[in-house]
Amino acid sequence: MSFVPIICGKTDWDKEYAQTAQYSSLYCPNCHNYSVRPLKRKEFIAIWFIPVFPIFWGKQLVCPICNWRQDFKNDEQLQKVVHEQNNIRQAKTGGP
Numbered sequence: 410m411s412f413v414p415i416i417c418g419k420t421d422w423d424k425e426y427a428q429t430a431q432y433s434s435l436y437c438p439n440c441h442n443y444s445v446r447p448l449k450r451k452e453f454i455a456i457w458f459i460p461v462f463p464i465f466w467g468k469q470l471v472c473p474i475c476n477w478r479q480d481f482k483n484d485e486q487l488q489k490v491v492h493e494q495n496n497i498r499q500a501k502t503g504g505p
């Protein structure tokens with residue numbers, strides 16, 4: 410009788426959400442850099458490096474500097490975040 414080990418792991422994909430400047434360089438509440446961007450993310454449980462079972466499928470705001478992440482549901486929610494951030498930025502710089 411032989412034993413074949415099953416290699417079980419996790420694979421994930423990050424895909425660019427949108428190529429617009431509006432959504433890039435958002436404020437990160439964790440490390441205080443303007444480096445956060447939205448991504449489409451998929452995480453799977455993988456057996457023998459073949460993805461078999463999804464454990465996360467959604468959209469996230471991601472900071473590549475400190476690895477901060479926050480889920481968001483749709484465009485509307487993202488727009489709201491962008492809008493709020495613009496207000497904060499204008500208040501700080503004293504812009505129009």
Ligand SMILES: [Zn+2]
Pocket residue numbers: 437438439440441442472473474475476477
């Ligand atoms: Zn950060």
